[in-house]
Amino acid sequence: MWPFKRKTAQKSQRIRAFNAAEINRLTASWSGSNASLDRDLVNTLPILRGRSRDLCANNEYAKRFIHQVKVNIVGAQGVTLQNKARDNSGELDSPANNAIEAAWRDWSKRGNCDVTGKLTRSDIERLIVETVARDGEILIRRVPGYDNASRYALQVIEADFLDHKANEERPNGTKTVMGVDLDRWGKPVSYHILRKHPGDRAAIQGREHDIVPADEILHLYVPMRAHQTRGVPWMHAAMVSLADVGGYREAAIVAARVGASKMGFFMSPSGEEYMGDGKDSAGNIITEAEPGTFDQLPEGTTLESWDPTYPHDQFESFNKAMLRGIAGGLGVAYHSFANDLEGVNFSSARAGILEERDTWMMLQDWLSTGFSSQIYPEWLRNGLLRGQITFPSGKALPRERFDKFNAATWQARRWSWVDPLKDIQANREAIAQRVRSISSVIRETGNDPDDVFDEIQQERLKLEAMGIEPEHLTASAAQTEQDNGTQTAE
Numbered sequence: 001m002w003p004f005k006r007k008t009a010q011k012s013q014r015i016r017a018f019n020a021a022e023i024n025r026l027t028a029s030w031s032g033s034n035a036s037l038d039r040d041l042v043n044t045l046p047i048l049r050g051r052s053r054d055l056c057a058n059n060e061y062a063k064r065f066i067h068q069v070k071v072n073i074v075g076a077q078g079v080t081l082q083n084k085a086r087d088n089s090g091e092l093d094s095p096a097n098n099a100i101e102a103a104w105r106d107w108s109k110r111g112n113c114d115v116t117g118k119l120t121r122s123d124i125e126r127l128i129v130e131t132v133a134r135d136g137e138i139l140i141r142r143v144p145g146y147d148n149a150s151r152y153a154l155q156v157i158e159a160d161f162l163d164h165k166a167n168e169e170r171p172n173g174t175k176t177v178m179g180v181d182l183d184r185w186g187k188p189v190s191y192h193i194l195r196k197h198p199g200d201r202a203a204i205q206g207r208e209h210d211i212v213p214a215d216e217i218l219h220l221y222v223p224m225r226a227h228q229t230r231g232v233p234w235m236h237a238a239m240v241s242l243a244d245v246g247g248y249r250e251a252a253i254v255a256a257r258v259g260a261s262k263m264g265f266f267m268s269p270s271g272e273e274y275m276g277d278g279k280d281s282a283g284n285i286i287t288e289a290e291p292g293t294f295d296q297l298p299e300g301t302t303l304e305s306w307d308p309t310y311p312h313d314q315f316e317s318f319n320k321a322m323l324r325g326i327a328g329g330l331g332v333a334y335h336s337f338a339n340d341l342e343g344v345n346f347s348s349a350r351a352g353i354l355e356e357r358d359t360w361m362m363l364q365d366w367l368s369t370g371f372s373s374q375i376y377p378e379w380l381r382n383g384l385l386r387g388q389i390t391f392p393s394g395k396a397l398p399r400e401r402f403d404k405f406n407a408a409t410w411q412a413r414r415w416s417w418v419d420p421l422k423d424i425q426a427n428r429e430a431i432a433q434r435v436r437s438i439s440s441v442i443r444e445t446g447n448d449p450d451d452v453f454d455e456i457q458q459e460r461l462k463l464e465a466m467g468i469e470p471e472h473l474t475a476s477a478a479q480t481e482q483d484n485g486t487q488t489a490e
Helices: 002-016 037-058 060-074 094-107 121-135 201-205 239-261 315-330 346-386 399-405 420-432 438-444 449-465 471-489
Strands: 080-083 138-144 152-157 175-177 180-182 188-194 209-213 217-220 262-267 293-297 408-411
Touching: 037 060, 037 121, 037 239, 060 121, 060 239, 060 315, 060 346, 080 094, 094 346, 121 138, 121 152, 121 346, 138 346, 152 346, 188 217, 217 346, 239 315, 346 399, 346 408, 420 438, 438 449
Parallel strands: 262 293
Antiparallel strands: 080 408, 138 152, 138 217, 175 180, 180 188, 188 209
16 A cells, blocks of 8 residues: 555645645756846846837837836826815815925926926827836936026936946945945945946046936836836836837838849840949859849859749738737737738727726836826925915915925826717716716826815806806706606606
8 A cells, every 4th residue: 555655645736735836858958047136137237228219210110119108107287286284173285285386396397307498398208108118227316406497306317327337335234236235134225327428439548437327316117026226117017029029021112122122134145245233253143123124144144943932822920919918018909010900999999998007007117106206296395395385466485384285286287088989978877876886087197086076066056147047057957867667667
């Protein structure tokens, strides 16, 4: 009995093992790395960044992805401040909130928030998401006391300026990793910022840099792993496929052009009238394919028939299959990424778009918490101390009430409904069944519920004062009565 039991135990152990960890003839070429991400990036980050930039400059699908990032995360208006300071009774302090929001909008204009005077705050937000998606990371330097009206500005710094060659480990547990000084817990302490862009010709002479305290720098990237110090381009998993698709399409186009250009050859008995494009140093014939041309071949030379058929029947299906995989690697819906609406109906489009929008909203939260929520308290404190945030009467908000006024919420852009009629009906039913609030529906459109309610109230009062019957309110009331009557009859 003992040998039988022993064999059964061994078999059970094999069943519990991970097949993905086995090394056999099928997995022998499957290599893996257990190194830290920082170690992997020390030598590869500049290459990854350079290739990502090349794709964004020359590959139409990579360019499309970057465009989607800017449009869906930031949009035309940028992230909007909605301050929610409340008075002692718990009611919103609307005069103070309006004053703060007005001052924030003024600071966000071109010439006020950026040290170069070229960018608005929305421009900076779009530059942040585009650069992080393409390069993997970006630095924003906060400059209090800057020589502008608000005495506070931002400096946008490309990741190339963060000296990735600065690496050192110290006996006390602190270290420098690719230009970032870390304490023994891994918290950034300071940054090694190069004075010149390493790609500039003038920077070849040396790599002089400044040590900038971490409290002046916002180092923005989307972390992939714990203990990660530098950011990775978002397209990293799809970059090889993007390059392959570009190369495949180029080869198919060249083959199609050649097949459509070369008409034929004349055969000469003597070959003295050769009309080709010449020969190379080895005597090989050089000929170019041009539309409507007939070349003459030299004596003793015959033409082997060659008829390129690209793009063949499988081109479209193969291209779609590749783009579906790339879209999955980028986390976007295929039909919007590839501009392919063929065969898309309401249900399939809605399913793809809703999942994609969850991704965009997650990244919007990353932008709001990592950028807007970091600079707002400094801007607010600076404005209160300088008396620059005032009521319409000209009276400055009290500086000692910073904790009360520091009540920012951020509203990112939202999207139109896939099918407005169906979505409105669904929201209306959800509100009627008490599973959604009117405010949540308003926020879903990208608006502030308090602003919408105030606008509706002011609109009603204005129409009544002018003796105009608010038709949309009357129609809504009539529809409600009709619905109630229908429900009663049922």
